Amino acid sequence: MGELAIIGGGLVGASLALALQDGARERGWTIQLIEPFAPGDEYQPSYDARSTALSYGTRLIYERLGIWEAIAERAEPILRIHVSERGRLAATRLAACDEGVPALGYVVENAWIGRCLWQALDERVVVRRCPAEVQAMHCGEAGYRLSLTDGSALDCALSVLADGGRSALREQLGIHVRRRPYGQTALIANVTPGRAHDGQAFERFTADGPMALLPLAENRCALVWTRDHADAERLVAMDEAQFLDELQQAFGHRLGGFRQVGARHLYPLALVEAEEQVRAGLVVLGNAAHSLHPIAGQGYNLSLRDVDALAAALLGSAAPLGDPAVLRRYASGQQRDQALTVGFSDQVTRLFGDAGSFMALGRGLGLLGLDLLPPAKHWFARQAMGLGVRSRPSQR
Numbered sequence: 001m002g003e004l005a006i007i008g009g010g011l012v013g014a015s016l017a018l019a020l021q022d023g024a025r026e027r028g029w030t031i032q033l034i035e036p037f038a039p040g041d042e043y044q045p046s047y048d049a050r051s052t053a054l055s056y057g058t059r060l061i062y063e064r065l066g067i068w069e070a071i072a073e074r075a076e077p078i079l080r081i082h083v084s085e086r087g088r089l090a091a092t093r094l095a096a097c098d099e100g101v102p103a104l105g106y107v108v109e110n111a112w113i114g115r116c117l118w119q120a121l122d123e124r125v126v127v128r129r130c131p132a133e134v135q136a137m138h139c140g141e142a143g144y145r146l147s148l149t150d151g152s153a154l155d156c157a158l159s160v161l162a163d164g165g166r167s168a169l170r171e172q173l174g175i176h177v178r179r180r181p182y183g184q185t186a187l188i189a190n191v192t193p194g195r196a197h198d199g200q201a202f203e204r205f206t207a208d209g210p211m212a213l214l215p216l217a218e219n220r221c222a223l224v225w226t227r228d229h230a231d232a233e234r235l236v237a238m239d240e241a242q243f244l245d246e247l248q249q250a251f252g253h254r255l256g257g258f259r260q261v262g263a264r265h266l267y268p269l270a271l272v273e274a275e276e277q278v279r280a281g282l283v284v285l286g287n288a289a290h291s292l293h294p295i296a297g298q299g300y301n302l303s304l305r306d307v308d309a310l311a312a313a314l315l316g317s318a319a320p321l322g323d324p325a326v327l328r329r330y331a332s333g334q335q336r337d338q339a340l341t342v343g344f345s346d347q348v349t350r351l352f353g354d355a356g357s358f359m360a361l362g363r364g365l366g367l368l369g370l371d372l373l374p375p376a377k378h379w380f381a382r383q384a385m386g387l388g389v390r391s392r393p394s395q396r
């Protein structure tokens with residue numbers, strides 16, 4: 001009997017497998033990690049062309065899991081963040097040195113994070129069922145029976161649903177979601193600027209939607225550009241020269257002239273929250289539990305804190321795997337962090353996404369206020385660094 005199954009080996013599922021593996025080895029548990037695509041496959045939804053801004057808090061968790069050194073090989077530190085609005089003078093600047101940390105965060109390509117995570121998994125503890133997909137889940141007396149596309153079935157005391165924001169299994173289990181579309185699509189691409197980025201990240205708010213340019217290795221920048229759906233479709237279809245020209249106009253010349261753009265991809269955006277995250281024998285995790293707007297760079301960092309807390313709850317309890325009281329304790333322990341992080345990224349997005357003049361005035365003042373008021377700025381920086389709720393991720 002497979003005692004513990006993780007459905008989805010994306011960023012979140014693979015991180016949970018890693019967070020549990022030492023404890024699982026000691027306890028004689030086997031972890032079944034089920035994933036249709038291995039990292040390095042041409043199409044892997046979690047490890048596509050995207051990059052992720054990892055918060056300083058995430059670095060601390062990865063250090064504890066023993067893979068930060070490997071990830072750091074291709075992690076570009078964010079030394080400063082420049083937040084501005086097109087057409088307004090107000091701007092705020094956050095600096096790692098003001099916050100007493102070596103970096104405000106780190107930008108890493110998802111494909112690299114995936115590779116580091118999968119390489120760190122011990123095959124004697126984590127059984128990789130890849131390529132395979134869970135087609136159906138049936139609730140039994142002692143957990144769930146999973147039916148896989150390879151024809152096999154697994155009876156699991158605990159099943160963790162980490163199959164992403166469009167989780168078909170979540171729907172199959174009748175777990176409802178609260179969905180608030182932003183009416184926007186994120187266009188992502190890597191771009192090469194004319195000047196050195198020097199570890200500076202830019203968050204820029206324009207009347208057409210916010211954009212972020214994050215420093216990447218080899219003096220590239222990861223662009224996340226949010227526009228309405230039709231406009232995003234138009235931008236993705238343009239030839240390279242036209243695209244770079246339009247990007248230049250929206251961003252300005254702080255990084256010199258843009259020289260090159262890589263493959264462009266679109267992600268329609270919505271805030272999606274599952275109404276239940278735990279049931280007896282079941283946890284919903286990662287994007288399947290909450291998908292956030294990417295502009296504040298919080299989604300994965302929040303999910304990694306969930307992973308850390310779930311691993312601590314499971315390994316810290318003598319109760320059988322899947323015990324509902326343990327799972328409820330985990331969920332209620334994470335409730336505040338989730339509410340604050342979802343609220344923070346939703347408010348940042350809505351505040352800066354509204355083109356109304358009253359909001360625009362408030363935004364200008366807000367940015368100035370942030371720059372003039374060190375405590376407000378410090379608070380903002382701590383939220384962005386993933387250190388807002390817990391000063392230090394839990395120790396095991």
Ligand SMILES: Cc1cc2nc3c(=O)[nH]c(=O)nc-3n(C[C@H](O)[C@H](O)[C@H](O)COP(=O)(O)OP(=O)(O)OC[C@H]3O[C@@H](n4cnc5c(N)ncnc54)[C@H](O)[C@@H]3O)c2cc1C
Nearest residue numbers: 008010011012046053134163164286287294297299300301
């Ligand atoms: C444009 C963009 C930029 C972002 N930038 C940031 C950022 O800078 N910082 C940040 O913290 N977050 C960021 N995020 C959020 C981050 O990408 C997500 O939080 C993260 O990808 C969630 O990972 P996941 O493993 O939950 O889901 P996914 O990445 O969707 O992975 C789900 C996995 O489950 C597998 N799967 C699906 N169905 C099944 C099945 N039936 N059986 C088995 N396996 C299955 C899939 O193949 C996939 O590998 C960004 C998101 C977007 C869209």
